[in-house]
Each structure stands twice: as C-alpha cells, then as structure tokens.
Amino acid sequence: MINPHKQQIIKPKKAVIKWLLDSDPAIRWQVMRDLTKEPDEFIVAERKRVATEGWVAQLLALQDADGKWGGVIFPAKWASTFYALLLLRDMGLEPTSEQARKAVSLVRHKVTWGQEHGNSPFFEGEVEPCINGRVLALGAYFGGASDQLVDRLLSEQLEDGGWNCEAPPSRRSSFNTTICVLDGLLAYENAKGACTAVTDARLRGQEYLLVRGMFRRLSTGEVIDRSWLRFSFPPTWHYDVLRGLDYLRSARVEPDEQVIEAVDLVAKKQHQNGRWPLQNPHLDQVNFAMEGPAATASRWNTLRALRVLDWYYR
Template identity: 65%
Template sequence: MQSPKGNWGGDADARNWLCTSYTLLLLKDLGLDPLSEEARKSISLVRGHITWPQQMGGLPYFDGETEPCVNGWILGVGAYFGQASDRLVDRLLGEQLEDGGWNCDAPQSRRSSFHSTICVLEGLFEYEKAKGETAAVTEARVRAHEYLLERRMFRSLSTGEVIDPNWTRFSFPTTWHYDVLRGLDYLRSAGIEPDERVTEAVRLVAEKQDQNGKWTLENAHPDRVHFDMEGVEGEPSRWNTLRALRVLDWYSKRDK
C-alpha cells in the first residue's frame, strides 16, 4: 500500500504524514524484521522522499516535526528501523515539563498529557534499545514513569478521580491514544518493577477477562490505519488479549 513517494494514504489525503506515521507504528508493533528486504525498501522510500512542511519544521521525516506526541512515534519507528535521530532526542528532552511528562499544547499548557507522555516514552525506550542507555534519556524516562505511577496510571493527582473513563477501555491500534493497558504494557516492556501504584490498574485489566479467557475490543479509534486489525467493538481482540496476558504475567512475577 506504500506509494513510490514513500507515504501511505494517497495523494488525496491532506495528512499523509499522519497516515504514514500510523502505518510505520503498526509495522513496528507487528514486529516486522527491520533488516528484511521489505523493511529496508520501505524505510528507504520514507527517508528519501518525505520531508515535513516548512510550518512543521521542514526537516527530513525521521528528524521529526513540532509536536512531542508525533515526535515520540517518529523517534520510536526511526530507532526500530535503524534511523534513530539524536536531533529529535535532544528536542524531546528539552520539551519535558516540570511534572515529568510532555504535552503537545506546551508551552501554553504546563501540565503534562498522558497521551503525549506515553508516545514520547515509547520513542525514548526504542532509542535506548537501539543506541544504548544514556544518562539524560534514562533520567527523562524515570521522571516520566513517576508521572504515570504517581497518578496510579489513570487518576488525577489532586482529586484521585479517574481522569478519563475512556482510558479504562482498551483498543488496538492505539495510535496517539493513551489507555491503562497501553501504559502498563509499556512499563512491562521497559522492565519496570511493578509496585503497589499499578495494583489497581492491573486489577482493572484482570477483571476484563471474559469467560473464555479473552479480552474484547472496547474503544476502536477512528484514526486511519488502512485495514482493520480486529473485528468490531465487543468482539474478542487478539491484541488486547496478548497485551493483557503479558501485563498479568509481568505483575505476577513482581518481588513480593
């Protein structure tokens, strides 16, 4: 489905960069071998043909644009497919907010967004896997982990209330959207030792398992990913089931 110009979405789509990013994210999540002929050809087309519009920085695709959530995706897929951008890392580190996260509405907003924060965390983690740990990136990730954990993965720090009920409903692909399962699966993949601050969130995941041992698709997002990965809402979801089982296994092996 990739065009000779490197993008997905077609010329009629005014937001080709978004379709391209979602598609690359999906290929990464599916585990496409970055050294395979298909991956090398595809990434070469992206690298050789796609640049951001001037109002979004005008840089090559893998050097990112202006929003930290998008730049988190770009950093992650770039690192996974051998195109890690040090320039992009420096930008994201400089944009981390005082409370430990990121927000695409900064600097107007000084309060972090769960959506932006999880996207950046996933990108920084892929970068460290590809390039090795650095003190600056590791410190930024630890601060962002605390941002999520202090809020029990989905609760307001000031009131204790659930910030957004949609975060308790799980979907795949997640694109830019945060939810509890995505946050927990990130912590699992990053090797974070679970503590009591994730207990409620893990319990929420466990309670959603149906009588057949599966998890359903609950909150399908309308973002364009070109083909359906799952069925319809309410039906069993392979990807939610896989990620939920990984999270429960991770939590069960914690130090008690």
C-alpha cells in the same frame, strides 16, 4: 495485594493460546515470545513470516512509489505514512528484512513533513512531542534514531515529569503525550544503549504515570478520563491503562503497589472464555480491519493483557 484470578492468568487456558496462535503471524510470533516462551529459533522463524504474509504484507503493498501511504504523512490518520510505520513496528516487521529496508528507504529519502515544517525529513520529526516521540521510536526501531530529536524532547519535559503537546501555554503534562514520548525514549535507549540524560528523563516520565496510579488525578484521586479504562488496538496517540502497563512491561519496570489497581482493572476485563474484548477502537480511515467491531473478542488486546499480567505476577 489483590489477586485477580492469578492461577488462570499465569497459565492461560489452552483454548485461548490456540485461538491466539490461529491468527496472523504478527500475533503468533509475539505469543511464542511473550506467553508460550518458545525457543528462540522458532520465534525467529515465525517472525520472518511477518514480512511476506498477512497484515504486514498487505500494509507494505499499499505504500506508494513516493514512499507514502495514503498520499500523506499524517493528516489522513490511520491511512497515513506515520501510522502505517507505527503499525509495521507494532506488528514486528523485522527491521533488517529486505521488505523493511525497502519501505523505510523510500520514507527516508522521499518523505518530509512539508513546507509547514521546513521540509524536515520524516525521521527528524516536526514540532509536537506527541508526534516526535513516536517518530523517535520509529527511527530507533528501523535503524536511524535522531539525536537532534532526542535533544528537543528532553528540552520540552515539564516540571511535573511528563510532556504535553499544548505546552506552552499549558504547564501540566498529558498522559497521551507522555506515553508517546516514553515509547520513543525507551526505543532510543534500546537501540543506542544507556544514556544518563535520556534514562533520567524517561524515569521521571514513568514516575508521572506511576504516582497517579496510571489513570487517576494526583490532586483528587478521580479517574482522569474514563476512555482510558477501555482498551483499543492500535492505540494511535491515545493513552489507555493497558497501553501504559504494556509500556512498563517493555521497560522492565519492577511492578509495585502503584500499579495494583490498574492491573486489577485489566484482569477484570477478561471474559469467562479467557479473552479480552476490543474497546474504543480508533478506526478513522483505516486501510483494512484486522479485527471485528467493538465488544468482540480481540487477539491484540488478549495478547497484550496476558503478557502484562504475566509481567506483574512474575
């Protein structure tokens, strides 16, 4: 088994932790939970600040009275309601907070997917599994997971174990779609408890990624998409190796030889100062920039990489 600078990774440089903590509360509380392993009461206290300070407070302030961000549900990309809610979840807005309840209530009662999708309520999703997987994750996180949406996603699983927004006619799964659905199924299980059908489907989807080493073709072993070797935040609908490994960590998968190469790839991206860079950012119509341009040090990528490596070695 390879050993990508194990000691340095298990015990990150104090300067790196200090740099991570010298940031937004959305990052700080996750550092305290995942890296420094602070007592629960300190983590809870820091997380409460997320709703009223920094990036989350900025994003909440941009919601319109009709429940939308940017006036739309999805097409305006990052400035849309869909991506705003995903970012609020990723940053850890406490779903029971007053701010979350107010924002989500507006979406729940006022936002639909439009006439094209029969005015389906936002948290009931639309037709594409890459979107519906994340809608399911949002509903589960914010307290309203759709059983109907789960049933649809389970019915759309392909024979190879994954999902694809192009199916039919495609009969082969897509990493991009599969990771979005896996996020949703895991969130559903976390919110509602174990369900055999959901767990079985999720494990088959995980295996689709794992048997391919998280980024290689099963048939030839070649890299499927070289953009997956560059890490962005937020990933939006895009798959990359760090996103895939962070999902496995959150799903409490026991790491084995199938992830060794992917973990080594993450470790090799670390700079000598202990930080990871932002790569391949998806910046179309962002409401505001959280980090600098590509190639600059990224707190989000550093946090996620360190917790993935901690998961692998522990």
